[in-house]
Amino acid sequence: MLDLRPDDDQRMLRDTGQQFARRDILPFIEWLNATDASTDIEDISARTRQLFSAGKALGFTHLLLPERYGGVGGRCIDAVLLLEELGAADVAVAADLFALNATVPLIVLQAGSESQREQLLGEFIEQDLILSGALSEPTVAGSELFCPQPDASLGIRTQARRDGDGFVLSGQKSAFITNAALADRFFVMARTDPARPLHDTLSVFHVAAGTPGLQVGRRTELIGWRASHHAEVLLDGVRLDSSALIGREGQGVAIxxxxxxxxxxxxxxxxxxxxxxxxxxxxxxxxxxxxxxxxxxxxxxxxxxxxxxxxxxxxxxxxxxxxxxxxxxxxxxxxxxxxxxxxxxxxxxxxxxxxxxxxxxxxxxxxxxxxxxxxxxxxxxxxxxxxxxxxxxxxxxxx
Ligand SMILES: Cc1cc2nc3c(=O)[nH]c(=O)nc-3n(C[C@H](O)[C@H](O)[C@H](O)COP(=O)(O)OP(=O)(O)OC[C@H]3O[C@@H](n4cnc5c(N)ncnc54)[C@H](O)[C@@H]3O)c2cc1C
Missing domain, CATH: 1.20.140.10 (Butyryl-CoA Dehydrogenase, subunit A, domain 3)
Structure with missing residues (x-):
């Protein structure tokens, strides 16, 4: 039988989402809509962080992570019910702060080694870390991000060069990297071998904000989504040790x-x-x-x-x-x-x-x-x- 009625736990989750939307998101959006170009971006970022922390304290960001790593152990349908409530208050807050931060850790869950899962998922759950996924690049990697044609000149150019036991990342990510200016951790897609076709060589790296060589550009102004923080991410000789690679080399598209x-x-x-x-x-x-x-x-x-x-x-x-x-x-x-x-x-x-x-x-x-x-x-x-x-x-x- 197909039953589309939410169960008691799902109704409770939805109620929690509605209360959070009323108590936290709507006043923040009202304040944000009254701001203008003279408002200090630091103030906007600080209040955005507070909102994130309040939602995180309710478990929104680790809803999809298994209980054995400290998560809530929810299913995708649970997140969907919650996110509709948050999106009804503000789509940018729902998408950038909560949908993104609830789903990006799944990269580690899906492809990371057991020690990466324990360490990184533990950090995401225990600390108020905002995440960002840096994949697209200006001119060369928007729609053609995962272009399946066997042509090495297409797609992502950011390079991850082997260097001793680790990698050195260099490249430029697009002006649309979500949460870039707020993020504590980036998941960066880069090529380990620029001569080989895109699909064989794209890999995902975990990079902490503040790592030397990683810089975030100016905030991109969108026509909507005032609560969002998109910006370019520049990587100039970012040195990482081998544990920063999530999954295997060349597994990026599959992940x-x-x-x-x-x-x-x-x-x-x-x-x-x-x-x-x-x-x-x-x-x-x-x-x-x-x-x-x-x-x-x-x-x-x-x-x-x-x-x-x-x-x-x-x-x-x-x-x-x-x-x-x-x-x-x-x-x-x-x-x-x-x-x-x-x-x-x-x-x-x-x-x-x-x-x-x-x-x-x-x-x-x-x-x-x-x-x-x-x-x-x-x-x-x-x-x-x-x-x-x-x-x-x-x-x-x-x-
Ligand atoms: C709000 C927002 C948040 C984003 N967040 C992130 C993020 O967190 N991380 C990240 O890495 N990127 C992010 N992006 C980037 C996003 O993934 C790309 O902008 C998107 O994939 C489109 O690429 P593009 O802008 O280069 O468009 P283009 O590739 O230039 O496309 C332009 C037009 O051409 C069409 N087109 C292109 N190629 C083809 C084709 N082969 N066949 C038919 N039509 C085609 C497209 O459909 C589109 O209409 C974000 C973008 C936005 C707007």
Whole structure:
């Protein structure tokens, strides 16, 4: 039997997420939206860290880690339920602070040696460490990050040169590295042999912030996601010992392709955003009257709201299905269900936010109402963790 009702623990987790959203995320976002260019970035970073620590204390960042390493031992579906609640308050906080920090440690869980698991997972759980994954690179490694063509000139150029017992990393990561300016630990994808095809040589390295040679650039200004901290990461002769390599040399693509939890958790954050756009539009449509009745009673408006609800429900089913498949059919989850779920959740968030802007009329484009901000936030999802076109192209061989 297929039962989509959350159990008692999941309901409790969702309640905890809702309370955290009300008590911690919304006041932070209200404060952030009132800031301007003169606000000290250090102040913004410090408050972002406080928010992260508060969520971490509730177990949000180690929800997916097994109990034997000190984690909560939750499943992907649990994280999805939580992240929709956080995403309903703010998609950037949900995605960058909580989805990312809950899923990046899975790299170590999946591919690390037992001693790396014990040491690194222990550190992530015990300390308030913010994580970052540095893969993409300007010009050469956006959509072509994992390009399967056997052409050594394509994709990531950052090099990890063998040096005695360790490696030396040099290269430049794109301006979109999430959490770059806040991060305590980076997971950097680099090539151990630039002459060999991309897929045979990409490897993942664990690098602590502050390691000599690692520098973070200026914060990238996005059209939305005010709570985010994206920046370039520069690596200039970063010396690491051999224990920094996670998994084996050349295993990078395999590691990243077997973590459907990342796109699924991101998708869940966008369900929250899509839900908030519906709520915003509904409240307005019930209040605002034109031609003698609330605008929800004009069919053109009512139908838009019905579409928003139907598409949100459809996207949620896809995200839940993908999350459940992580346990039952991880191959299908990774190749088809996760990219489809991320594509659908972001598409619905974009469409719903545009409909909300329409329904709010002139107020849709004011700062007084959230609809315009939510639309910008929704569009940020389009290229984050691969564009919808690249995700769909990646599905084709598995159809
Ligand atoms: C908010 C945000 C957060 C991010 N976080 C991170 C992060 O934490 N770590 C990280 O490493 N990177 C991160 N990125 C980078 C992200 O992964 C890339 O931006 C994304 O993969 C797209 O690459 P690009 O910008 O180079 O687009 P391009 O590759 O330049 O693509 C431009 C357009 O061409 C299309 N296109 C390109 N190639 C093809 C093709 N072969 N077939 C069909 N269409 C194609 C694309 O779909 C797109 O529409 C982030 C990006 C954003 C926006």
């Amino acid at each position: 990243m392709s077997s973590l459907p939890q990342m796109p699924i958790c991101l998708a869940a954050c966008f369900l929250g955003l899509a839900r908030t756009t519906l709520q915003t539009a509904l409240e307005y449509a019930r209040e605002r009257r034109s031609w003698g009745k609330p605008i929800i009673e004009h069919q053109a408006v009512g139908l838009k709201l019905a579409d928003m609800r139907a598409e949100l429900d459809a996207a949620r089913l896809m995200v839940w299905d993908a999350a459940l498949a992580v346990d039952t059919d991880p191959q299908a989850a990774a190749t088809l269900k996760a990219p489809a779920a991320k594509t659908m959740a972001v598409d619905v968030a974009i469409r719903n936010s545009q409909r909300a802007v329409e329904i709010l009329g002139a107020y849709g484009v004011t700062r007084e109402y959230p609809a315009g901000r939510l639309m910008n936030d929704a569009w940020v999802g389009y290229a984050c963790d691969f564009t919808r076109d690249m995700l769909r192209l990646g599905m084709v061989p598995f159809l």
